Amino acid sequence: MFETTACVPQSPRPWPLHAAFAPGDEGSIGSGRIAARLERIQGAVAAQRRIVRQGDFVYQAGKAFTHLFVVNTGMFKVVNLSRDGREQIVSLKYRGDWMGFDGIAEHCHNCDAVALDTGEVWSISYDALLQASAREPALMAEVHRSMSREIARDRDSLISVCTLPADARVADFLCNWAAALADRGLRTDQVTLRMTRAEIGNYLGLTLETVSRAMSRLSREGLIRFVDKARRELCLHDVPALADFVRVAVEPALSTLQ
Amino acid sequence: MFETTACVPQSPRPWPLHAAFAPGDEGSIGSGRIAARLERIQGAVAAQRRIVRQGDFVYQAGKAFTHLFVVNTGMFKVVNLSRDGREQIVSLKYRGDWMGFDGIAEHCHNCDAVALDTGEVWSISYDALLQASAREPALMAEVHRSMSREIARDRDSLISVCTLPADARVADFLCNWAAALADRGLRTDQVTLRMTRAEIGNYLGLTLETVSRAMSRLSREGLIRFVDKARRELCLHDVPALADFVRVAVEPALSTLQ
DNA sequence: CGCTACGTTGATAGGGCTCAAGTAGCGTGG
């Protein structure tokens, strides 16, 4: 299923000292931060690289948990499956993100992780990670920060789904996506949606028709621009305006006062 | 703000060996599991006890992150605040749950944690926890399991909000609440709601009126029973029936086939 | 060239929100 090009660091480099508890490092902007994160991980613990293609599973719900995964390139969706047949995209992952934390508690994955396009993930044995962390406290700190970020981001999803009307929810989704791209040093002026309308809708708690209509309205209002006829590539030329659209949707009263 | 009754274990006991990577332990049922968890935490790292009353903050968004918290008794809500004024209850915490993980990444809390009734939390210095974990790998494993559970539970919230109609969402909420109580060895046949309808609605992405109507319907159908006139105490006498109600709401097609 | 997957758009219905009125419990002060 996976093409695996072996690439195991032979002698893990010591973790840079300044990386330990360095809030300034995390607060900086630009793609260097995430590249540095990946380098530090690679230097501290053995990782196996895997090339994945669209639709490939990184891991599957129900399988035993043994490894965590780090996205090097590509985009991934994490899908929660409930036994009554519901399927819910709960998270999207980009370069530098960890996947698989949900499996730690029960020693069993309870989600699928699926590649949305061609990419590369590193798989890291959880046991090896714990051992490496014992030697390198900063590695542990890195993992904790990532889990913490994941918790915070899941909550942002919840707040969006609970409080925003459909159009604003889609706008918020595009904002967050643009922010994730910008964080990784990627341009947002011509980006290809890796997800179908149905997937976006599932992620946002909307139907595909509502997503389609919302995007048409955003386009009509000039907040986004479709680049191709198939409407999968778009230009997020004014992310602040999108963010403002979300803000106004939340507080119609306040927006008229100001 | 807090009454603090000093209680710092003088000589942390060594972590029981069998606690390291013990899936069987986590899988067992009954309240003993959670009591054991608390004992192990208490034995491994210094904790300061705090008595809190309804409405007291355990920590507040914006404040520097230095401590994690463990619920000993009582019930707590975690409230996410976005800068545009939205307020969203993102999680409920019971005995044995950790709070504050969200602050690790940015070294700053981004939620409020508020007591819903009188209770006791233990506050544990994050630095001390890391040091203790270096000595006791099983303590680290415990913390990881808790973070993992939190991620999994946040995702369950999302799936509920995204896929269930109002009545089923309330039923699902009551199911989860009953499960949390049962896990802790508490009865579910006469329980007092610690939250107002507005709080439940906020948590579930519904208005208070919808929550009220949903509970009235569930009561009318015999799935729950109100004990007092104020309608804050209720009897969850048949949790499986509640769970079934949720299941049927999800798959009306399948339910008619069977 | 038909087939399939994906996206858009329209018409309609319904679930949940909003607004509003009414009730009950509870603490306070006359």
Add this chain to the structure above:
DNA sequence: CCACGCTACTTGAGCCCTATCAACGTAGCG
């Protein structure tokens, strides 16, 4: 003791937003 205000909960009426159903357009592909 009861009036009063306050908070919480319930219930009804009407409307709006979004889901549903359906038709159609388009791109990619064997």
